[in-house]
Amino acid sequence: MKSTFSKDEIKNEKMKNFSERINFIKYWADYxxxxxxxxWSEGQAKLIxxxxxxxxxxxxxxxxxxxxxxxxxxxxGFGKKVR
Numbered sequence: 001m002k003s004t005f006s007k008d009e010i011k012n013e014k015m016k017n018f019s020e021r022i023n024f025i026k027y028w029a030d031y032x033x034x035x036x037x038x039x040w041s042e043g044q045a046k047l048i049x050x051x052x053x054x055x056x057x058x059x060x061x062x063x064x065x066x067x068x069x070x071x072x073x074x075x076x077g078f079g080k081k082v083r
Contacts, residue, residue, distance in 0.1 A: 005013075032040055062068035 059072060062072055
């Protein structure tokens with residue numbers, strides 16, 4: 001399958017993405033400087049907790065299917081031979 005993007009388009013998109021990342025880093029650093037530790041760390045805790053909850057829901061749903069249980073075992077390394 002041939003890419004429909006030119007090298008210049010890809011280069012421009014990479015530069016745009018890089019610029020967006022730099023701007024977000026500056027925004028976040030400024031936010032941390034201007035807000036108390038409790039304020040911004042509370043938001044981080046919510047984000048991390050939601051990621052953990054999402055992961056648990058995903059594994060619970062996956063475990064309901066036979067193929068899903070096999071995938072979980074593979075992901076967690078069960079069934080590997082120990083040397």
